[in-house]
Amino acid sequence: MILRPSREDLKIIGWAIGRIILGIALIMLIPLVVSLACSEWSAALDFLVGILACVAFWLIVENVCYVKKDLGWFHGLIVASAGWITAMLFGAIPHFLSGHFRSYLDACFDLMSGYTTTGLYLLQDLDHVSHGLNMWRHLLTYAGGQGIIVIALTFLFAGTAGAFKIYVSEGKEERLLPNVIRTARAIWMVSLTYLWVGSGFLWIALTKEGMPLGRGFLHAVWLFMGSWSTGGFAPQALNLLYYHSFWVEFITLIIFVIGSFNFALHYSVWMGDRKEILRNVEVRSFATTVLIGVFVLSLGFGKLGIYTTLPEFFRKGFYNLVSGHTTTGNSTIYSVSFLREFGWLAMWATVFCMAIGASACSTGGGFKGLRMGVIFRYLRGEVRRLVSPDASVITEKIHHIRDIWLNDAIVKGAMFIVISYMVIYSLGAMLGIIYGYEPSVAIFDAISAGSNTGLSAGLTSPLMPALLKLFYIFEMWAGRLEFISVFALLGFAGALVRGKGKRSILRRRR
Secondary structure: OOEOOOHHHHHHHHHHHHHHHHHHHHHHHHHHHHHHHOOOHHHHHHHHHHHHHHHHHHHHHHHHOOOOOOOOHHHHHHHHHHHHHHHHHHHHHHHHHOOOOOOHHHHHHHHHHHHOOOOOOOOOOHHHOOHHHHHHHHHHHHHHHHOHHHHHHHHOOOOOHHHHHHHHHOOOOOOOOOOHHHHHHHHHHHHHHHHHHHHHHHHHHHHHOOOOHHHHHHHHHHHHHHHHOOOOOOOOOOHHHHOOOHHHHHHHHHHHHHHOOOHHHHHHHHOOOOOHHHHOHHHHHHHHHHHHHHHHHHHHHHHHOOOOOHHHHHHHHHHHHHHHHOOOOOOOOOOOHHHHOOHHHHHHHHHHHHHHOOOOOOOOOOOOHHHHHHHHHHHHHHHHHHHOOOOOOOOOEEEEOEEEEOOHHHHHHHHHHHHHHHHHHHHHHHHHHHOOOOHHHHHHHHHHHHOOOOOOOOOOOOOOOHHHHHHHHHHHHHHHHOOHHHHHHHHHHHHHHHOEOOOOHHHHHO
């Protein structure tokens, strides 16, 4: 029998989601200050309305839903998945009020794209948006890279067992420190340190290219946020192509490669274990798949006779391939060039890299290098078992911060997530083909959305069908949360509708 969640369960979940929305209100204060500083009164009013809406929601649920109970595992799953949806709805308010969107659905699309560090967008006339709105767009990717749950944990939750449960439910599997609140703050310490350093280098590069100091500073901060978070947002419609600068491209490449690595790897290196870079299975997996992608890319370009010089290959080919592999989405070419110039082979090399994606517990999406390492070692072990005597005991391990011996649970977990990604990639591609888009384009953009990449072959636009927009929102959301909490939310919704009884989830789990 399916048991219906009790009122106590709903209150616990509602209270935690309220804290997350309060975190969104706090982030909105930054673009509000930028709007006021730049005398953008209309934009400032938009953010003030958004902040008031978030605070009003928090006050209501804080008073109505507060209970003296901690979150259980199932509560954490629901808070993570439903919290992202709720944050999208409230965060879209300033977007929609700005007048740069055809509909509230388009505004929600961009919010989910920002939170999930995807980088696809439906905003119109990007080159003329306010500084406040641009700051908000890039803060979305920067904050979303760390995770909106991490934001809430950093400031708004006590150090309880329930805090760890919603941290894990957001798709993060590792604690850098024994206490999850301290882990969240350590993640912010890493990100803020890189923010100062990376933005400084970009500011120097932009000013050397002739950009005024003030504008150069804002663009440097925004480009860093989009690159570090592997979000791919940029303040201009042409993305990195707008700058025509080798040094801006080189610096952003370094930033998003570093940003795509696991936060646990960053912390381990910061603590002095630099050998971890060479031993880590995700670094090795990333290097291997990049080399495969570059090889196929070279074959494709050689066959067509394009980008044959080293500077051209680096700036037009390698840069976009690695941007796709790290699920960043920064681009130095027009979106239609993936189909019209790259050719079939080079385009599919990029698709291959996007589908695999970055590292687990990082700002990136996709299958993740860790799961590729697990699956490869498992298959290697199976081959060794086939050629070994029956009495032989064959075991496999990977090194990820520590040595991990593979077992059926680890392998099945990795395979389940990979298969789930393949399903949403396929469904998104089929939906695009049904609507009449060229199959390669439909597959490219569907994988880009599901892997939280943000590169586009030309499908994603304000004119795309509403159902396709909704499915891409679902892809971005499910891919970022890595499915488990999404399935939990669907089960929770089913229990509310079809369940019987009123026994609490919390008591039942105990």
